[in-house]
Amino acid sequence: MTDAEHPDSPALPHAHAVTWGVAALPHRGPKRELSTERIVEAAIEIADADGLEAVSMGRVAASLGAAPMSLYRYVTGKDGLLLLMYDAASEVVVPGAGSTWRERLREWAMFVRASYDAHPWLADLPPSSIPTTPNRLAILEAGLAAIEDVDEPYDAKLPTLLLLLGYIGLYAKASSNADVDDAVRRALPELVTDERFPLLAPAVRAGVFELRDTDRDVGFGFGLSRLLDGIERWLERKADGDELEQLPTGITTDKHVREAAKLVEKARAELRDAEKKAADAVARAADRLRAAESKAEAAAEKEAAKAAVKAAKAEAKAKK
Structure with a gap:
C-alpha cells in the first residue's frame, strides 16, 4: 500500500511512511543486498555496541560494505534513520498474564x-x-x-x-554509568561536603x-x-484537583525568587545548626544527670556500708 493508492491520505515524512508501510519502495539498482530493514538493523547493532552518538551514515554504510550515498535511496538521512531505529527497537510483546x-x-x-x-x-x-x-x-x-x-x-x-x-x-x-568518570565518582565522598550538602554527604560517605x-x-x-x-x-x-498551574519558564532565573531560595537555605542551615546544638546540650545534660545519679548512688552505698559496719560493731559489743 503506497501514498499513490490513497491520494486523500496526508503526506507523511518518509521515515514515518516507512514505519506505517505506506512508503513507495526505492528502485533497486544492480546490488540487491541493501534494504531499509538491513540498514536499520546495522544501525541498531552499532548503537547497542557503542551508543547512539556512534551511529552515522558513513559507519552504517561501512558495516554493510556499501557506499554512504547508496543508503539515501532507502532513508532520507540520519534523522529519518534514528526514527526508524527508535520504532524498530520499540517492538515489545507483553504476555498479559496478570490477574489484576x-x-x-x-x-x-x-x-x-x-x-x-x-x-x-x-x-x-x-x-x-x-x-x-x-x-x-x-x-x-x-x-x-x-x-x-x-x-x-x-x-x-x-x-x-x-x-x-x-x-x-x-x-x-x-x-x-556510561558517562560517569570513574575518578570523579571515587572523589565524590571528598567533594560532597557536610557544609554544602549536609543531608546528602553522609549518604555519599556511606557508599550510596x-x-x-x-x-x-x-x-x-x-x-x-x-x-x-x-x-x-x-x-x-476518585478526587479531582490534579491540575497544576504552569509556572513561567523565567521564574527559575528571577532575582527575587533566587534570593528567597537562598534565604530559605540559610534558614535551614541555621536550623540544622540550632538542632545540633540542642542535641549536644541534651546529651551533655543527660551525661551530667547520669553522673550526678551515679555519685548519689555511690554516696548512698557508702553510707549504707558505714551503717552496716556500725550496726555490726554494736551487735558484737552487745554480745559481750
Missing part, C-alpha cells in the same frame, strides 16, 4: 523496561506525548489492555501510561554511589511500586 490491573501494568512496565535494557540508547530518545510510529503506539495499546477493566476515561488512562513510560525512560538514563549490580533492579522496582501505589490510591479516592 496492577499485576498486568507491572508486567507491562517490566517488558517495556526490558527493551531499554536491550537498547540503552532508547533512553536518549525520550517518548513524546504523541507517539507517531506503530511500535510506540503498540506499547500504549498494550498498556491500555492492562488497565482495560479500570473504570476511568481515556484522558486519565493515557497520562497514567505516559507517566510510567517517562519513568522507565528516565530511570534507564539516570541509572546508566558505589557501583553495585543489584542497585538498578532494586531501585527500579521500588520506584515502580511507589508509582503503582499512587495510581491505586488515586483510583480509590
